[in-house]
Amino acid sequence: MVQYTPRWVGKQEESIHIAHIASVKIDTNLLLSNVLIETTGGANPIRCHGHHKADAVRMKALIERYQNDYYRGGGAPVGSAESTPAGR
Structure with missing residues (x-):
């Protein structure tokens, strides 16, 4: 993630x-939302x-999906070049 x-x-x-x-976390205000991403290193989010x-909800869902794919698939998210037959 960048x-x-x-x-x-x-x-x-x-x-x-991603690992x-x-x-x-999503902090929803009156008009807009803020996304807070905490790392395992414990630094400021x-x-x-x-x-x-x-x-914001879509960002959170995408991060969670890529994490699930990463941990289930041994490293490469589903749909990435590394996980396709041509990328192996």
Whole structure:
């Protein structure tokens, strides 16, 4: 998973392997939702601000799906190049 944070000049990129995500929380406000992604390392959670509730729920569902596929399939999520016969 990669988070891009825009800057005045350039951007900041933070990357976390799907297996290192401990939990995903959704903080829903009046209009928009924030997604908090906690890692197994115990550092400060990644905060993604200003998403529509449906988008935040979809983000959480996708992360959980990829984690399930990763742990069931021995490493490569279903649908990735590594898990297809051509990618092996």
